[in-house]
Amino acid sequence: MATPRELDAFLADVERRAYKTAWFAVHNEENALDIVQDAMLKLAESYGDRPAAELPALFQRILQNTIRDFYRRSKVRNLWTTLFSALGGHGDTDDEGDLDRIERLRDPNSVQQEQPDAALEQRQMLDILENELAKLPARQREAFLMRYWEGLDTAETAEAMGCSQGSVKTHCSRATQSLAAALKAKGIQL
Amino acid sequence: MTHESHRPNPPQDDLLAKAMASALDQGMGVLPSRITARLAQIREQALAHQKQWQSALQLAGQGTHRAIGSLFGDSFGSATDWRRWAASFGVLALTAVFMFWQAQDQVEQLASEDSALLSEALPPNALLDKGFQSWVSSGTPDVQ
Numbered sequence: 001m002a003t004p005r006e007l008d009a010f011l012a013d014v015e016r017r018a019y020k021t022a023w024f025a026v027h028n029e030e031n032a033l034d035i036v037q038d039a040m041l042k043l044a045e046s047y048g049d050r051p052a053a054e055l056p057a058l059f060q061r062i063l064q065n066t067i068r069d070f071y072r073r074s075k076v077r078n079l080w081t082t083l084f085s086a087l088g089g090h091g092d093t094d095d096e097g098d099l100d101r102i103e104r105l106r107d108p109n110s111v112q113q114e115q116p117d118a119a120l121e122q123r124q125m126l127d128i129l130e131n132e133l134a135k136l137p138a139r140q141r142e143a144f145l146m147r148y149w150e151g152l153d154t155a156e157t158a159e160a161m162g163c164s165q166g167s168v169k170t171h172c173s174r175a176t177q178s179l180a181a182a183l184k185a186k187g188i189q190l
Numbered sequence: 191m192t193h194e195s196h197r198p199n200p201p202q203d204d205l206l207a208k209a210m211a212s213a214l215d216q217g218m219g220v221l222p223s224r225i226t227a228r229l230a231q232i233r234e235q236a237l238a239h240q241k242q243w244q245s246a247l248q249l250a251g252q253g254t255h256r257a258i259g260s261l262f263g264d265s266f267g268s269a270t271d272w273r274r275w276a277a278s279f280g281v282l283a284l285t286a287v288f289m290f291w292q293a294q295d296q297v298e299q300l301a302s303e304d305s306a307l308l309s310e311a312l313p314p315n316a317l318l319d320k321g322f323q324s325w326v327s328s329g330t331p332d333v334q
Contacts, residue, residue, distance in 0.1 A: 004237055004240055007236075007237060007240055008233065008237055011233045011236060011237070012233060015230075015232070015233055016221060016226070016229065019221070019225060019229060020214070029225065033225070033228050033232070036229065036232060037232045037235070037236075040232055040235075040236035041235065041236050043236065044236040044237065044239045044241065045239045045240075046241065047241070048239070049240075122216065125213065126213060126214070126217040129214065130217065133214075147207070148207040148208060148210070148211040149211045149214055149215075172203065172207065173203050175207075176203045176206050176207045179206075179210055180206050180210075
């Protein structure tokens with residue numbers, strides 16, 4: 001059974017990656033934070049008594065399900081928005097996704113000012129990588145992030161995604177190849 | 191579109207993927223402070239909702255199971271250890287037989303005491319009395 005201290009340490013360890021994982025999926029800071037909040041609360045409320053070793057796989061599964069729930073809710077919301085707009089309402093929902101993306105690229109906190117060249121180059125490479133990750137098909141991105149970023153093994157990733165280990169390997173391989181090709185096209189070698 | 195780029199090459203894919211993951215890790219340090227502060231707040235909130243009550247129940251359950259297990263051995267609960275169950279059943283059966291024998295013995299002892307009391311309290315002339323004999327043969331005497 002995970003003690004409060006173990007749960008705290010686990011959440012502190014995964015919170016940033018969880019936020020970025022959610023951000024890659026929804027491209028919006030507030031929505032990503034809401035997703036992380038939902039996932040952490042679900043983990044603590046429903047699985048807070050599980051052994052600490054089980055928490056990473058459980059949390060990843062909950063996080064991915066929460067992201068999928070967000071997609072579903074967004075679809076329903078967009079349907080109603082489209083319907084109301086078609087009935088004569090003035091849709092002042094200018095493309096939030098694009099605005100957020102531009103704002104993020106201009107974020108002054110995201111660039112380390114002290115070492116301009118190296119930091120800028122690193123930041124640019126990171127931006128490209130993050131953008132390419134965000135463009136990947138959802139299942140490929142999920143598999144790649146869980147397997148390589150969260151450090152789950154193939155079996156745990158397969159369990160969290162609800163698919164076979166073979167599918168995980170295929171998703172991971174395709175994601176890696178797509179990312180490498182995109183980086184190479186922009187002159188970045190890893 | 192080249193399909194060759196998707197041909198799996200596990201060792202190289204792993205290396206590439208790990209290099210990308212490492213690059214992503216470096217990006218974690220540059221999250222805006224408003225986001226890190228909100229994440230810390232979310233974590234606190236989640237900790238406050240940790241499932242505690244069920245943990246306590248589970249502990250109590252585990253304690254009971256352990257106590258029973260100490261009586262029947264560590265393999266209590268595994269249906270495979272039938273010898274322990276047979277031994278327990280044998281002990282219970284012996285106890286029941288012993289208790290039954292004790293009860294029978296007690297009843298016989300009480301009966302002999304009653305008859306002794308009756309024979310001592312009865313005057314010899316009473317045995318010659320026909321009315322008394324018919325009373326004895328007609329019903330069971332209720333001796334207190």
